[in-house]
Amino acid sequence: MSELLPPIEQMLVESGGKLRAAIETIDVNAQGICFVVDPSTRALVGVLTDGDVRRALLKGATLESPLVDVMKRKFTSLPADTPTEEIQRRLTPKLHYIPLVDGQNRPVDYACAHRFRRIQVAQPLLTGNELAYVTDCIQTNWISSAGKYVQRFEQMFQEYCGVPHALAVANGTVALHLALDALGIKAGDEVIVPDFTFAASINSVLYTGATPVLVDVLPGNWTMDPEAVKKAITPRTKAIMPVHLYGYPCHMDELRALADRHGLFLVEDCAEALGSRYKDRPVGSFGEANTFSFYGNKTITTGEGGMITFTDAKAYERAAILRDHGMSKQRRYWHDHVGYNYRLTNLQAAVGVAQMERIDFLVAAKRRLGEIYTRELSELKGLVPPPRSPDVVNSYWLFTMLATDECGVARDDLIAKLLLNGIETRPVFFPLHQMPPYQKYAPKGGCPVTDRVSSQGLSLPSAVSLTDAEIESVCSSLKSILGRRNLFS
Ligand SMILES: Cc1ncc(COP(=O)(O)O)c(C=O)c1O
Known part of the structure; x- marks a missing residue:
């Protein structure tokens, strides 16, 4: 490329x-x-x-x-x-x-054939030791969930996040479910979830039988509004699930303080935020159990895969058993709990270890991309990039911005025009409360910020493999479309 x-x-x-x-x-x-x-x-x-x-x-x-x-x-x-x-x-x-x-x-x-010119939103970078480690699994026959790479991957992850425990699982969705289950969340409980997130966040609450309570996000950085969370707490609330959306860390001081004051668990959904930091602490280290996703478009990937980081030792031990069918660690085939098979394979973990070896490089590449986009696009009227704050390090999983009315081009038109210029983008998520399975959880008064942001947001190509020329091509296409000098507009 x-x-x-x-x-x-x-x-x-x-x-x-x-x-x-x-x-x-x-x-x-x-x-x-x-x-x-x-x-x-x-x-x-x-x-x-x-x-x-x-x-x-x-x-x-x-x-x-x-x-x-x-x-x-x-x-x-x-x-x-x-x-x-x-x-x-x-x-x-x-x-x-x-x-x-x-x-x-x-x-x-x-x-x-020799050079496909479309600039993609996300792409894995598998040019480190991935192939060597996967080959090792195959040559040694350790292809299932036993084998040295799973533990090595967990170890590297726990060190990176600065937490005492990490547990590798099959994907980011089951990571959330297992985290909630291990914390004892069940039918009759309430879990506070932002309206603006990927469906896996709310689905995982529904899997436990608990009731999701949706709250709006902040207009500035589109993360869970702590004031809205405060108002949503009831005697049945058991947990708060902050989602660090598109890499932007939530207001963790306020959310942690609320959780502590009311005796609630914090379960961070960090699927989109590996490498992000809040007040110099990595995301995934604030809650009792916190989750990551390694789907192919994520900052590191194992194809499919996930991880839970724990600060709560009991929850970790319970999750480790539940991950493996609820089977006793002392007595094989003895089951004290109804568990799951949520294991990650050694083959996937081998890819994960190779990816973690390059985590600093991958996050630095994302950060650089975010800096360039922010610098180049801030001058364009009506385009609103994520804010910068001394409190946060945004790992820019996807560089996402708003195309407000001031742009003069509606978000969906902008997406279509960029595609005509060989540039793929993604619209942001729909408000959860607007979709059929979740309408019944719509809060009174709705979620007006999510509604607006959801109709204006789009993610730009954010693969770490993008060349300077490709980033430049995205910026100049945006400039010419919004300057109405585009040949094809
Ligand atoms: C915010 C959020 N939570 C959870 C998930 C679920 O992760 P997975 O696709 O690995 O199941 C995703 C996945 O994209 C996500 O974006």
């Missing part, structure tokens, strides 16, 4: 011209192909490759021959919003270039 391909403009030639113009275009773009467009509508009408030119000259064409007599009229093109996987599937050894067109059949981008 190093150099960028020539922009689409350098690939285009008008159909009214001569063969000479097409050869000149191919000479400049150095791609061996050009796309022929109608001069008035800019619609794609043909393609011409080096090979087509050679064959035409051999058949007697000259540099002055009309281009329309030589170009190929039968060719493959795809809509610019075709899913990445589909475009990749269509690129074959015989079909190296595919023009990507907008709704009016105008070429706005192109894909090619």
